[in-house]
Each structure stands twice: as structure tokens, then as C-alpha cells.
Amino acid sequence: MNPPKGVCVRRSVVAGVVGVLLTGSGLRAQAPPAEKAVAGAPAAPAAAKPTPAPEEPPVVTHHEIHLGSRTLRYTATVGRMPIKADQGEPEASIFYVAYTLDGVADSAKRPLMFSFNGGPGSSSVWLHLGALGPRRVRMLDDGGMPAPPFTLVDNDQTWLDRTDLVFIDPVGTGYSRPAKPELGSKFWNLDGDIQSVGEFIRLYLTRGHRWTSPLFLVGESYGTTRAAGLSGALIEKGIAFNGIILVSSILNFQTAEFTKGNDLPYVLYLPTYAATAWYHKRLAPELQADFQATMKQVEAYALGPYATALAAGDQLSPQARQEVAKTVARYTGLSEDYVALSDLRIEIQRFCKELLRTERRTVGRLDSRFTGLDDTGVDSEPEYDPSMAAIRPPFTAAFAQYVSTELNFAADEPYHILGGGFSTWTWNRENSFVDTSEALRRAFARNPYMRLFVASGYYDLATPYFATVYTLSHLGLDPSLKSHVSGERYQAGHMMYIDQKELARLRSDVGAFLDRALAPVTGPGAAEAPATGSGHANFR
Numbered sequence: 001m002n003p004p005k006g007v008c009v010r011r012s013v014v015a016g017v018v019g020v021l022l023t024g025s026g027l028r029a030q031a032p033p034a035e036k037a038v039a040g041a042p043a044a045p046a047a048a049k050p051t052p053a054p055e056e057p058p059v060v061t062h063h064e065i066h067l068g069s070r071t072l073r074y075t076a077t078v079g080r081m082p083i084k085a086d087q088g089e090p091e092a093s094i095f096y097v098a099y100t101l102d103g104v105a106d107s108a109k110r111p112l113m114f115s116f117n118g119g120p121g122s123s124s125v126w127l128h129l130g131a132l133g134p135r136r137v138r139m140l141d142d143g144g145m146p147a148p149p150f151t152l153v154d155n156d157q158t159w160l161d162r163t164d165l166v167f168i169d170p171v172g173t174g175y176s177r178p179a180k181p182e183l184g185s186k187f188w189n190l191d192g193d194i195q196s197v198g199e200f201i202r203l204y205l206t207r208g209h210r211w212t213s214p215l216f217l218v219g220e221s222y223g224t225t226r227a228a229g230l231s232g233a234l235i236e237k238g239i240a241f242n243g244i245i246l247v248s249s250i251l252n253f254q255t256a257e258f259t260k261g262n263d264l265p266y267v268l269y270l271p272t273y274a275a276t277a278w279y280h281k282r283l284a285p286e287l288q289a290d291f292q293a294t295m296k297q298v299e300a301y302a303l304g305p306y307a308t309a310l311a312a313g314d315q316l317s318p319q320a321r322q323e324v325a326k327t328v329a330r331y332t333g334l335s336e337d338y339v340a341l342s343d344l345r346i347e348i349q350r351f352c353k354e355l356l357r358t359e360r361r362t363v364g365r366l367d368s369r370f371t372g373l374d375d376t377g378v379d380s381e382p383e384y385d386p387s388m389a390a391i392r393p394p395f396t397a398a399f400a401q402y403v404s405t406e407l408n409f410a411a412d413e414p415y416h417i418l419g420g421g422f423s424t425w426t427w428n429r430e431n432s433f434v435d436t437s438e439a440l441r442r443a444f445a446r447n448p449y450m451r452l453f454v455a456s457g458y459y460d461l462a463t464p465y466f467a468t469v470y471t472l473s474h475l476g477l478d479p480s481l482k483s484h485v486s487g488e489r490y491q492a493g494h495m496m497y498i499d500q501k502e503l504a505r506l507r508s509d510v511g512a513f514l515d516r517a518l519a520p521v522t523g524p525g526a527a528e529a530p531a532t533g534s535g536h537a538n539f540r
Helices: 013-027 125-132 181-186 190-207 222-235 262-279 291-315 316-333 336-341 348-354 387-403 437-446 465-473 479-484 500-518
Strands: 057-065 072-085 090-101 112-116 135-137 153-154 164-169 215-219 241-250 451-457 485-490
Touching: 013 215, 057 451, 057 485, 072 135, 072 190, 072 222, 090 181, 090 222, 090 465, 112 125, 112 190, 112 222, 112 387, 125 135, 125 215, 125 387, 125 500, 153 316, 153 387, 164 190, 164 451, 190 222, 222 241, 241 465, 241 500, 262 316, 262 465, 316 336, 437 485, 451 465, 451 500, 465 485
Parallel strands: 112 164, 112 215, 215 241, 241 451, 451 485
Antiparallel strands: 057 072, 072 090, 090 164, 135 153
């Protein structure tokens, strides 16, 4: 039975409070003196294990929003799911916010989507209050920070009309915590993270009676690493997804780690450098004239002559080196001398500082459309990321107000929106780059009905779009499954949805993806309608 509208449901734990008060007052029962053991006497009974504190039930509230002529009525459920050891002892609690549409005849048949962001160390607030949920942080139209105080508005691009939504904060983010500090290391690594989030999903399906719902995952940034890993891990436990959505994807970290001897990032970042230079009007007129034509030209050069030149290393002739420096400078808006002095390899932070150095401006890493003001113009790297500076205050303040008022969830501890929940993360990979693309391939092989949609921003310097193209092109999918992979590129950055026009595009593209993923099929080889969209990101 649902509670009345606006009423939260919680369980009183008076006994626990009384116990704390007694212990804190120093009034403790005195143990009797120890007695000597008597030969042949029965052994004293073993001490009983302490009874764990009762689980706090979630808070349930009821809401509605107006989408044009439609009214969307829904239930919000906010709580902390206990994650237990095999012996049943709680080891952590995972905070979540779930939205379910009211008036559904059979919720067990309604689509259900689990959502999380990345980091590692990020809460789910960005996708939650930026794109998917029924409420959205009000930003400027291009995604810039508005003047404070910050507010929420109804999200007319919410995905809730198509699928129920569950936003997950992994352990160490949001309000999710390990039961004891020493247990944190169990969760703060790639494998432990995938296992704990997978256990949350299993528990949610069990407690909510949703095992027969069509299931979807959506992850952003490192959340796409997690999503790919989950797809492979959960299929082995009988949980098969109808679809996975990767927003600003990174599955193979070799594509983005600027380490000595790894030339791949320099090749794959080049198109995003060119897109950024184009946006800030730093390219030659013939390259500024047609954005898409310029991108295709730079992509071909990156995988062709540029990759070959970097692979040659010191064997590259001085004449060829000068020619590469000239071309890279032309595509990036940097000076030829700077490219040559950089050994033809432009690291991301140096690019962010160098592109607009003469204007005493830097460009953002998450969204290179944004510019920042540094203390000095002579450093090699930016002082801060102006795109992160634009989004963190509005999302932090809006969520803090929203969860405690509209959702009625009370908590005194800080909500770790991005960082602060732990200091050390382990990747569980020895002498190799992190790569969960193989887990995704395994999931496809075992579940040939699954579909994948990938959303990338042209101005994303954190997870560049061309690195995603490279990774998916090396996935090794069977040819019969390649049509199940689709994607789009957006004229924004890492969080393309903070831009109002791209938010609407993303909603439309995902809607078409859900239609394909939920369409009746007669078998893995059944004919299907071609994917719709702009066609800028054809991963087939």
C-alpha cells in the first residue's frame, strides 16, 4: 500500500537510540567475577553474535510534472540498499533514487533503466538532474552557469515516460558508505566496484519484483567502463540487458593515457583538438568553412600519415618531421614551432593552455567550448577546468535542496557529489591498461539481442569521440551483431545534455534506440529497420 501523497515512510529505531544513550552515559551493567573452570562442568555457551541494526526503509513520495499537454504522475523512492558479505554481515550501503511511473497495469513488464556516472568517485547526480530525471538543474541555454541562487525546473526531456529510472551512487559517492572504514578498499577498485553495483542491481530486481522487466544500463565517463564490465559480469548471473547506453565513453584506457611509449592518445585526440580550434575560430578559413568536412579530413590524417609518423619515432626524417609539424599545427590552431618542440605530440592539458594563450584564456577539459581565466599566462597547464567550474556549484546546491525537501530524505553527512568519499582507487590490472571492452563483447556473444547506443560530444577532451570510434572498431563483434551498435555525436562536450538543443537531440535519439531495443524479434538474425539519426557516428 502506498503512503499518502507527500508523506515519507520511515521506521523508528528507538531501541538503537536508547542503547547509544546508555552506552554514552557510562551506565553499563557490571559483569560478574570470572569463575574458575570446574572439571567435567558443561562449557559456557558461546557468545551470541551482535544483532545488526534494523534496515532503514526507503522514503517514498509522490509527484507530478507537466510535459506540454501531458501530466506525468510518478513515485520517487529514496533509500540505502545494504550490500552484505556471504555470511550476511552488512559491508556497505548504496544510496539510490528510483522513479516509477504511476498507473502502470503491470510494472513487471515496464522497462527499467539503471543509471550511474563515473569518476571513479562521482555520484549519479549529473545524469539524474542533467538529462534523465523528471527534474533538471536550470543552466544557461549553452550549458553555462547561471547566476546563483540555483534552481530546479521540470525536465520536459525526461526519459521517465519511456522507462522507470534508478540512479545508483556506488560506495564512496553520494550518501553511499562502507559499513566500516577498513572495508572501503573492498569496493574502491575496478572489480569490487563492478561486483557491488551488480549486487545492488540483483537486489533491486528481487525486492522490486522486476526480474521480467526489459532492462537497460546507462553510464557516463568511467560509468561506461562500469557498464561494459557489468554487462559481462551479470550475464553470467542470468541478468541480460536489452540495451546499454554509453554517454562519453571510455572502455579502453590506452586510448586516453598520455604515457611514454603510448602514441595512441595523440592520434585519437587530434580530431577533438581540431573541433575545439574550429569552435574558437583558430583554423584557416578553408577549414572553418565546413565543420563536418574538416572533421573527416582530420580523422583520415590522424589514422594515416600522423599515426605512421609517430610510429617511426626517431627514424622520421627531418623533412618529414617538419611536414608533420606544419600539418598538425594547421589542424590544431597551435604554432608550428610549438608542435615541433612538443615532439609532434600534444598532451591534453598543454593544448588546453596553449590554444588561447595569447588571449590569456584556457579551454575546458570536459567541454572545450568553455574558457577560463588563469592567474598567469606562462604556465604549461591550466589552473582549473572552466567547464567543471560551470557545473559543480549548480548541481551541488540543487541536489542538496531537492533531496531534503521534495524527496524528504534527511541525512547529516556530506553528499559526495564528485570526490571526497575515498582517496585511493585500485585498477586491479598489473602492467596493462584498463579495458572492459572484452566484457562487452562477451555480453553480446551470450546475449545477441542486446543493443548498444553511444553518445559522444565533439568538444569532449576527457573522453574524445574518435577514441570511442577506435575502441568500438576493435571490439571484435561477429558481423551479425554489428547492426546492434549505433551512436551519435553532439555539438557539445562531455555532458552534452547541459546544452538545451543537444539535450533534446539526445532524448530523441535515445527514444529511437529504445524503440529498436524493445521491438519484437523472431531471432538474432531477423531483419530490422535501419537506425535513424544524423548519421555522424556510424559504428557499423
